[in-house]
């Protein structure tokens with residue numbers, strides 16, 4: 525499971541998903557847009573639009589699935605609920621992994637029922653070159669005694685461990701930067717798939733931000 529706002533999906537997400545799948549030999553990677561992200565303000569673009577961009581982004585990539593299960597649930601999109609539904613789908617013996625970037629991991633202690641995440645899955649934390657802060661004590665306490673030394677060690681059990689992975693590409697791309705470029709009418713070419721850029725242009729997405737910025741001044 526790889527959750528996020530994907531506002532919009534970019535090559536940092538997609539390349540990490542491919543490299544993680546290869547590193548751990550995953551059968552499938554569900555990329556799941558948050559419908560109502562509990563820990564941040566509501567995205568400027570609708571869940572349906574973020575899902576459409578994700579679908580374009582994963583098109584033709586073996587094993588990557590644009591999964592709409594959080595859009596079909598009311599209320600905050602808690603990861604424990606999403607993992608519980610994946611666990612139900614794949615059964616108790618499947619090795620289930622939740623992938624997240626280092627920046628998201630830094631606030632794990634503030635997530636809803638963080639200990640329960642480990643009852644449902646392993647966590648794999650991917651390095652981001654643009655986010656290198658130290659882990660807060662509360663997160664270290666939460667994950668204490670669970671760290672695996674390698675992917676092989678992690679994959680020996682279905683849940684309960686965590687692993688830090690430095691993937692080969694480590695792309696310093698963020699959706700915030702992309703939205704800022706769009707706002708300033710600068711090029712976003714090569715930061716995200718061309719099909720997603722074309723969709724943004726055709727649908728006039730993020731241009732609403734431009735109007736808001738102008739009106740607020």
Ligand code: ATP
Nearest residue numbers: 527528529530536540624625628695697698699700
């Ligand atoms: P924003 O800038 O709006 O916060 P973002 O680029 O961080 O967006 P999200 O959709 O918030 O993207 O992130 C979803 C998940 O993807 C998070 O776990 C995040 O850490 C991870 N992630 C985002 N960008 C990268 C990247 N370049 N490399 C690796 N992981 C990433």
